[in-house]
Amino acid sequence: MIKQTSPADKLRALLATGDLITMPCCFDALSAKLIEQEGFGLTFMSGFSAAASRIGEPDLGLMSYGEVLDQARNITDAVSIPVIGDGDTGYGNAMNVKRTVAGFAKAGCAAVMIEDQLAPKRCGHTKGKEVVGRDEAFDRIKAAVDAREAGADILILARTDARHQHGLSEAIDRAAKFAELGADILFVEAPKTVAEMRELCAALPGPKMANIVEGGETPDLTPEELSDIGYQIAAYPLSLMAAAMxxxxxxxxxxxxxxxxxxxxxxxxxxxxxxxxxxxxxxxxxxxxxxxx
Incomplete structure (x- = not known):
């Protein structure tokens, strides 16, 4: 019997090339199918777009864990390319984070994003977002890594939104600790200048993700420019939703x-x-x- 390559292994192989991965983000099974049909090798279930599509509401923590997981499962069932799931804050304390990570792995996601925002979370490019203290932020990532080490075949995408509230240095410090705890991919949300993007990429180890929101706070650079800075994943969370709307x-x-x-x-x-x-x-x-x- 031929062993099937797991979604997580497919993502590991993509990252191992060292090339920049352009990642259009999906919001449902159909948008994910279109992404795969156009030859992209990776997608991400955008929480912003999924909330808009599924419940017609803004990305302000209104979708439940069960609703998000169901949306992720529909998407992974529809495509063969790896899918990164949006696990938000993990839906509770460290024990909830472990359950969230295990659930996304069972749903077929290649990776799950866990972030340090204060619940209920909100879109990283909108007003009013806050982050939890360092200890809680680190506990979330530690719990996520523990779930992976306990057998969940999934990568951990660790996100910090600390740049908005505490400045870039705090965001870099948090992301560095996330890497030390075992996170596979790092995501510092909403750097405001190219200089900040270069600084964080130079300071942090391993694969980094840029989040390109057209009209948002982060400079909208070309894939070539993002690769030169040091990013390995370029996410476009709203492009398809905005075009469709x-x-x-x-x-x-x-x-x-x-x-x-x-x-x-x-x-x-x-x-x-x-x-x-x-x-x-x-x-x-x-x-x-x-x-x-």
Whole structure:
């Protein structure tokens, strides 16, 4: 029997190349499928976009652990590329963090992000966010690593939002401790200048992730520039959601005005194919009782 490569191993292999990984972020199974179809090797379930898509609410800690895990499971079931799950603050104390990490591993995620925000968390590029004290922040990452070491086949993406409240030095210190505790990937959220991005990448070991929010606080650099600075993952958490919302709003406005535009729509045949109708029909031909679809 051929042993299947785990999602975590697929991500480890990507990181081992040392190349920058451009990572469009998904919000549901369909957006993840489109990312894979366009040849990207990694995606991340954006908490911001998933909250908007699933419950129509802002990313302010309103989605429960169960809802987030269910969304992650739907996504991992739909694609073969590794998926990073958004574990937020871990949904409670250190013991909750361990359960969260184990749950994301069972859901098929290659990695899970755990952060040091004060619950309820909020989008890293919006106002009002705060971080917990160092001890609690470190306990969260230690618990996440303990869950991995206990058998959860998953990488730990450790995030700090301390730059906003306490400055870059504190954020770097926290991230360095996260690495010391065993985190696999480091994420210092919302550096404000290229100089800050260079400073944190030079100071921290291992793979680092940049979070590129168009119009947000972090400079919107090219993949080449991010690689030169020292990042290995470039995440784009809102690009697909923003593009989809703009297209839907414009289409609805035209329909309301009695001026629908078919040139704005994906071709019917391509739509069916990308969703999976053609693949379904092709496979169903193997089974006589399934040929009707």
């Amino acid at each position: 703009k297209a839907m709003v414009e289409t609805l406005q035209l329909m309301k005005a009695g001026k629908p535009r078919t040139d704005m729509l994906m071709d019917w045949g391509q739509l069916r194919n990308r969703i999976g109708f053609d693949a379904y029909y092709e496979e169903s031909e193997r089974y006589a009782t399934s040929k009707r679809g």
